[in-house]
Amino acid sequence: MKKTARIAAVATMVALSLSACGERETDAGEDPASTPSESTSESASADPSQQFPDFKACMVSDSGGFDDKSFNQTSRQGLRDAVEAYGMQEADIESNDPSEFNDNINELVSQGCNSITTVGFLLGDSTLAAAKKNKDVDFSIVDFAYTDDKGDNTAPANVKGLTFNTAEPSFLAGYTAAASSESGVVGTFGGLNIPTVTIFMTGFVQGVERYNEDTGSDVQVIGWDPESAEGSFTNDFEDKNLGQSTATEMINQGADVIFPVAGPAGLGGLQAAQDNDVKAIWVDTDGCVSAEEYCDVLLTSVMKGMDVAVQDAVLASAEDEFSNEVYVGTLENEGVKLAPFSDDVDEELQATIEDLKQQIIDGEITVG
The missing domain is CATH 3.40.50.2300 (Response regulator)
Known part of the structure; x- marks a missing residue:
């Protein structure tokens, strides 16, 4: 198949747009994008002119x-x-x-x-x-x-x-999804049944279970069963149509929050959410930055x-x-996190999520 290569002596950085859509709020002073770690910042500040x-x-x-x-x-x-x-x-x-x-x-x-x-x-x-x-x-x-x-x-x-350890923020995303669901059904699907995909899905399910435990609710998750390790997969990370049809099927089963873990194919899940007026949660990046055309349906994103x-x-x-x-x-070293919430997530729920986050960091909640 055709292979493309791009070589540059000194590459010009192509920064992702940092503009967020107006339907979500950002905490004061918080940058939705990743910031350099302490070790990188210290090295750069110690010798700003250092070049290789x-x-x-x-x-x-x-x-x-x-x-x-x-x-x-x-x-x-x-x-x-x-x-x-x-x-x-x-x-x-x-x-x-x-x-x-x-x-x-x-x-x-x-x-x-x-x-x-x-x-x-x-x-x-x-x-x-x-x-x-x-x-x-x-x-x-x-x-x-x-x-x-x-x-x-x-x-x-x-x-x-x-x-x-994306199970940690995915747990928080699952709790958010369950609390935001009006139908009592939420859905998740993956690209392939491999550990780096299912770790998201397992954390998500555990977050929904914790919400049910805390509130006496019975929100159901379709698309993944951690015990049997069986669920819904597109078996493809590229085909947006597969992601859209998978999510549409879940929506037809009553899911009103969709959590796709399928790379570009997962964008089809966001399209299905947008077409059917339901909510979604994105993965890897802040979806309101990387896929801002779908920001209106995003509650948050699980970021790596x-x-x-x-x-x-x-x-x-x-x-x-x-x-x-x-x-x-991890959540503790900020290698994983949740993106800023949309306006659909009220302050009380945000405070609950922050408390759960600290419990995970402190080891009071075990995820994964």
């Missing part, structure tokens, strides 16, 4: 492509932020099909990349194989960690997993700080401080 003109930072996308308004797009933003801030060279290759993963990674190795970030769970095997053959290149992979049956890190010294994690990993490689220690984004 001979360092080449590179990236391979998953098959959803870089314009997916989701995890590929946000991850590349982190690469571009690093390139812009530190004067690096850049190269990226967009995958159109999983069969291209090996060739795309090898192509970047041949171009002399010092750091290669791969985006997505499905690139796990290809990334590991390339890393073992090219020990002088630092590899980071979004949404994957190499562990044994005991959970111990087995990654080679030149491979870093960038992972995110992939841009910050990627930028930090690239900088660590450039500074010869790279390690294979797995990064885990």
Whole structure:
């Protein structure tokens, strides 16, 4: 299939629009977009003129492509932020099909990349194989960690997993969905039945269950059963029509809040919500920024700080401080979070969500 590559000596950062639609409120002083982590900020402030003109930072996308308004797009933003801030060279290759993963990674190795970030769970095997053959290149992979049956890190010294406990904010999203539902039915669906997708869905279900426990309600979730590990999946991350038909079927079953976890295919779920005048919750990015055309139906979004994690990993490689220690984004370190709520979420519910968030951070609520 056709493969596209874009190489720039010093890339111009293409920032996502930060304008939010008027139907949601933002806490005073809060920036909906991810902000650089403390380690990145300290490094930049210590030597603002620090540059790495001979360092080449590179990236391979998953098959959803870089314009997916989701995890590929946000991850590349982190690469571009690093390139812009530190004067690096850049190269990226967009995958159109999983069969291209090996060739795309090898192509970047041949171009002399010092750091290669791969985006997505499905690139796990290809990334590991390339890393073992090219020990002088630092590899980071979004949404994957190499562990044994005991959970111990087995990654080679030149491979870093960038992972995110999205069950935590998804729990808060599930509680929000249940509290906002008028029909007593909410729905979720995924792109594939893989851990990086189902972690969202499980957290969402647990949040609905907590709402029922707290209020004596009986809100039902369709689309995912954590115990049987069975649910609704498009088996595709690209086809918006599949996402739209899946969500429409759930709406026909009474769901009035939809939680799609399917990349670009999930945009079809937002379209179905908009067409049927129901609400939705987006994933990976703040949907009111990345997919602002659907902001009017969004209660909030479950966000992953992939841009910050990627930028930090690239900088660590450039500074010869790279390690294979797995990064885990949590509510506590703000590697995951909820986007600002829409006006449909009242202040009382927002206060409840904030309290639940603190209970998760404190270990009083176990999620996942």
